[in-house]
Amino acid sequence: MKAIYSTQSLPEAGLLQGILRDHGIEAVIEHESSPIPAAAPPTLLVDDDNEVEALRLIREHLGQKAP
Numbered sequence: 001m002k003a004i005y006s007t008q009s010l011p012e013a014g015l016l017q018g019i020l021r022d023h024g025i026e027a028v029i030e031h032e033s034s035p036i037p038a039a040a041p042p043t044l045l046v047d048d049d050n051e052v053e054a055l056r057l058i059r060e061h062l063g064q065k066a067p
Contacts, residue, residue: 001045013042025050
């Protein structure tokens with residue numbers, strides 16, 4: 001599994017996980033509890049075979065959010 005995206009927002013990680021799932025890519029959110037959120041940010045993991053496509057989809061989504 002490859003870590004492809006880290007964020008400070010668990011809801012954002014969940015949204016991206018859903019977008020990937022809609023495109024047939026299973027992603028796991030790795031998030032260890034920590035009293036300091038920056039110490040253990042939610043990270044999306046995907047199978048090595050899906051890394052390139054998952055990164056493309058995330059970039060596409062994040063580009064749509066830009067003003």
